[in-house]
Amino acid sequence: MTQIIPTVDFEQEGKQIGWLRVPHSVTRSAYGTLPLPIAVIRNGPGAQVMLSAGNHGDEYEGQIVLTRLIQQLQPEQIRGGLIILPALNLPAVLAGTRVSPLDGGNLNRVFPGDAAGGPTWKIADFVENVLLPKVDVIADFHGGGASLDYRPHASTHFGPDSSQEHKQRSLDIVKALGVPHVMVFERRNKVIGLPDAAIRRGVVSIGGEYGGMGRVSRSGVQLVQQAVDRLLAALGVKGELPAGLPEPRILHIYGPAAYAYAPEPGLFDPATDLGDRVGVGDLCGHVLFPENPARDPVPVNFEGEGEVVCKRHPGRVEAGDCVAHLAATLDV
Numbered sequence: 001m002t003q004i005i006p007t008v009d010f011e012q013e014g015k016q017i018g019w020l021r022v023p024h025s026v027t028r029s030a031y032g033t034l035p036l037p038i039a040v041i042r043n044g045p046g047a048q049v050m051l052s053a054g055n056h057g058d059e060y061e062g063q064i065v066l067t068r069l070i071q072q073l074q075p076e077q078i079r080g081g082l083i084i085l086p087a088l089n090l091p092a093v094l095a096g097t098r099v100s101p102l103d104g105g106n107l108n109r110v111f112p113g114d115a116a117g118g119p120t121w122k123i124a125d126f127v128e129n130v131l132l133p134k135v136d137v138i139a140d141f142h143g144g145g146a147s148l149d150y151r152p153h154a155s156t157h158f159g160p161d162s163s164q165e166h167k168q169r170s171l172d173i174v175k176a177l178g179v180p181h182v183m184v185f186e187r188r189n190k191v192i193g194l195p196d197a198a199i200r201r202g203v204v205s206i207g208g209e210y211g212g213m214g215r216v217s218r219s220g221v222q223l224v225q226q227a228v229d230r231l232l233a234a235l236g237v238k239g240e241l242p243a244g245l246p247e248p249r250i251l252h253i254y255g256p257a258a259y260a261y262a263p264e265p266g267l268f269d270p271a272t273d274l275g276d277r278v279g280v281g282d283l284c285g286h287v288l289f290p291e292n293p294a295r296d297p298v299p300v301n302f303e304g305e306g307e308v309v310c311k312r313h314p315g316r317v318e319a320g321d322c323v324a325h326l327a328a329t330l331d332v
């Protein structure tokens, strides 16, 4: 049973901006709480939607768009209900880090969470057991984080047991967002992310990566803004979808062979750019050893084929760091 106390009433019509008080008892504050921001905006019957960002604290585009949305959106402009969380893992957001500095938790790896665990686990438990049962659709906006550079994409997620109707509805929604590339994830062996929690609850899961490198991408902010506007239009919450939207390209990550890893520590010299098409055995880059220039570089080759959609950002690598991953066209 959750110990998190909301200051908002999820059934109340109108607009409320408040907090989820996450208990965090420490030496300097025995009865302390983490005030995790939440807005609830409701106006009559209609779709029930959760929008979130800051699942990873170093991914900023969604945090910016949802913060503005909370300030600007008025209940009379919508039909239905919105639950908006712009700083979902608040300690990570405040630190600008992927994982929480309080408990080391990566929020998107700890679902279904634990009501008696650390703050990250408590937040996951609240999302899974309190918030997801209240909504039909969740959109969680990511942005690569400090270690990655992404070609922007919107995404949706299915499980092995998702119905055909659920898959089609998810695809129709994600294709309406106006993002040129759409990634479809069939989450067969995973249970630990927010999308997996949504799948368990039969909630349509929309996501996407809109930036990276620990910066704020202006084009990424614009893409997230457009995605939110069109999501609300597609669900009948606010506005109309523009006519004649171009069809996005649908891609998927087909398995472990889509990922390339550094074999040992050094300095990675990439051989590809985002969007490049590569085949099995093509060069991904070299690990070089500036501290020992007589030593030959170690090549890293792709084990799969497809388009380079994600690259590592920092130059230094440790053994096992992902230096790039691929995606391939998916027929749906």
Ligand SMILES: [Zn+2]
Pocket (backbone or CB within 6 Å): 055, 056, 059, 142, 143, 144, 145
């Ligand atoms: Zn993320």
